[in-house]
Amino acid sequence: MKIALAQINPTVGDIDGNAALIRRALHRAAEQGADLIVLPELAVVGYPPKDLLLKPAVIRECVQAVEDLASECHDIAAVIGYPCPSDAPRGLALYNAAALCADGKIIHRHVKSLLPTYDVFDEHRYFEPGPAVDIARLGKLKLGISICEDLWNDERVFSRQLYHDNPIDQLAQRGADLFINCAASPFVVRKHAFRRRLMTSAARGHGLPLVYCNQVGGNDELVFDGYSCVIDSRGNLIAEAKGFEEDLLLVDLPVGEPAAGNEKPEPRKATSAVADMPSADLPATVGGEVRTKSELEAAYHALVLGLRDYCRKCGFKSVVIGLSGGIDSAVSAAICVAALGSQNVRGIAMPSRFSSEGSKRDARLLAEKLSIAFDEISIEAPHQAFEQLLQPHFQGLPPDSAEENVQARVRGIILMAFSNKFGSMLVTTGNKSEVAVGYCTLYGDMAGGMAILSDVPKMMVYQLARWINDDPASPLRERFDGPVIPEDTITKPPSAELRPDQTDQDSLPAYEVLDEIIERYVEREQSARRIVKETGFDADVVLRVVRLIDVNEYKRKQMAPGLKITGRAFGFGRRMPIAQGYDSRRSLEAAQAVAASNENG
Template sequence: MRIAISQINPTVGDLRGNTKLILRDISRAKDRNAQIIIFPELALIGYPPKDLLLKPRVIKQCADLVEHIAQSCTGITAFIGYPIASPKGAGHLLQNAVAVCADGQIQNHHVKTLLPNYDVFDERRYFEPADTPTLTTIDNQNLGISICEDLWNEHDVFERPLYHLNPVDQLVDFGADILINAAASPYVLGKHEFRLNLMRHVARKHHKPIVYCNQVGGNDELVFDGNSCVINASGEIIAHAKDFEEDLLIADLPDKNSENDRLEGRIEQPKTGLNSVYHALTLGLRDYVRKCGFTKIVLGLSGGIDSALTCAIAVDAIGKENVIGIGMPSRYSSDGSVSDAEILASNLGIDFHVIPIEQAHTALESMLTDLFKDTQQGVTEENIQARIRGNVMMSISNKFGALLVTTGNKSEMAVGYCTLYGDMCGGFSVLCDVPKTMVYDLSRWINDSPDSPLLKQYNLPVIPVDTITKPPSAELRPDQKDQDSLPDYEILDEIVERYVEKEQSAAHIIDETDFDKDIVLRMVRLIDLNEYKRRQAAPGLKITGRAFGFGRRMPIAQRYDNRWSVGD
């Protein structure tokens, strides 16, 4: 059986545009003599559609479009993900389904059983689950269709499965010969290696091949890495699509009675480690700009490593001719910071402008002199500079219609080492889920790795060496260094990872590390206190297992104290 896997990049809500992508690949699959073609989960509306699903007109339009697409399904069977009205008399109004389209019409539907309701997923808000699995038979082969999460409940793989049912086991019990999973599985560093191990385990367990089709592209905070693939009944990869770009993968599966289980197809090698993180960030930014209708990016260049890395990614994402850098030196800016920003801009070939803020800084201080008299100078005065810069950047963004991209990293966002209405101003954040230590690692990778697209393009290390080697500083007071206020970033990043991603308590972190107790308690307290800042931050890309944003829903007005224990 020849199977086509359509790894498309849908735009959420763009029903006409997504329909064109689907029809395009149906035509291409026919040209390749494919018998069936698989599309990702909710391919027609894009994932995640969120509360677009609450609009009755959207559901009606989806239904009409799938009927229209089905008319093109002659000589091929297409499996198309979209939301359908639930036939149940109670519960939610919708189901997450895959339509089986053949002979010019919709033949039947497969409905998702497991509805995730954790991290960035909120499917129980909208959907009713399937009651029983169903099969589709083509050329005497029974196809068992599951949808994304349905594959992720293997009791031998997960320490504590989230669901009582295992839909894949049910499909095999019903007589499935081939297991197909239509997915919209977001990128997380290291996740695809886990996916492959999961699919290999399931294939060997049931001695059935698995066909996996994943969405690709960026939709708001989420990046989808593609990496669609086919695993044979022996658990071997026999076909693998590209990652981080659209692809149409063709695979030939043997007949269920065939002894030949080693058919070969095109196998693309997936990116790993920093290479995958870099491409996820680049794709996520490119698609956010494109799908929101922007053509240009503007960002502040301070000579620091965060803005340098963000600028480099922006250039790769949308081209140097579409990136504008702004330097805004103050009385506390070092000569090296200004020159490092200029070197970066020159290396990348972007438009760069210097707008000193001293005049505005002096004027604002003068305006506040009477009110602030008899008070001690401190963070308030430092933040004036950041807020002047924020005002300048928003003005440039408004004037030229360019997306203002912020440059803060996860470490800073965690503990509030950033200024509301200052450096936090902007429409999108590239590094908000990238820890500071990884910022350094990515910058070195861009400069030195043979896999670096920018090193290949420019044939030189684009990020200035001094930017990477000098101590990080906000430069809001004389000789300021980040470590005046924060522990070493290696320590801070591990505390953030343990507390935010792994949900470890402060006491647990203190017991398991040799970190100073007072530092751990202070950092954990800062993470809790600064939820109000993060709630007002620009949306940004998720690359770790737990990002700040809609996947971590913490109260702002709360008094939970990590230092307290029973008996105190």
């Protein structure tokens, strides 16, 4: 059978536009002799559609679009993901479904069985799980169709399953000749290798080939990396689509009979060390760990694609960004240029009396290297005006963050003025480490429409800068014939430059330490006590960082949406209360008290 995988980039809610993408892929695949084309999960409406699914008109239009597409399936069959009304008398009134279309009509409908409700997923809010797993028949072939999470409950990979049933096992038991998985699986660093391991286990474990079609593109905070692929019955990767771009992958796949010498094996016992985590999460990445070139390259392409699609799908053609001469604004600007082109990026430097000559020089040099428009606007006059305005009211009180933050807020006003005047989206530049501990200013440097680096730890920002500058695979290095980020920007101590001789480490621990604490506390939900025990970090440092993460939730709730690239990002996937009384320090303080008592006794 010749199978096409249509790795499309849908826009959430653009049903007509998404149907046009599907139709174009359908016709291309048919022209190339494909017998079957597979589309991603909810391809007609785009993933994740969120509360658009609560609008009856949206569901009606999706159903009509799939029926219209099915009417064009005569010389080719298609598996198309869509939301459809439930036919059950009880439960939620909607299914997450995939229609098998052939002979001008829908001949089978598969309903997703496993509905994720962790991290960024909330499918139980909208969908009723499938009542039963069934085989789809296409001629003499028996197709085992599944949808994304249906694949993610394999006991051979996970030592703890989130669900009681395994739809893949059930499809195999019902005599499937081929597994088909329609997916909308978001990008996370290291996830693709884990995903392939999962597919290999399913294919080899049952002696059946597996076809996996994933969505690509950015939708709000999520980036979908594509990499649709085909695994043969021995678990070998035989074809893979491109990453981070649309693709149509065609494969001639022998199905219906086991490959020569390949008998279906007995199910194997779980051997994975992956435990105590949601099924779509990966083994966590320690914040200070040096990442491989391939991981940095993937993160870079995810950030570029996420920003490009966010701007395109929201109607922005250009961006404006504040350039401080620091590492975060430099990497952010580089990503903006890669996503939108130099002609659509404007950098604005806004030095104060505390800005060093080196920082001003680095901001100008960065703009020159990236060939972007550049303005330098001193904030000294408005800064002084605010100081004079506030001085009578602050008399007798020592200067602190109140005065420092005035500078950031003056800059925010200037940047938003440019955004409004020229219709450009303002990009914020804060990284995950700063956002975690509140080392950022509300209505100042947090102002904007997209927080590009909000899920990128500080140490990874430095690693990305080096990759962008030095790696032969770096598109910007190739485009501009050399490094684009000034060397001094990478090597100088990081500083917000809001007071004389300030550095980040005046207020924060070393970023290698900070990033690991954040990764363990936020991504892995480890307690302060466990972090101290496993890392040997100073207990006071850990307690202080944990406390800063907890008390700055109110800031994060007000920040611009950011692009998710790690297992747990700040955003709609992390739902912590703002007003709450749990003290994360208690377990460690109690353990210290017991230890002290034992020593004294």
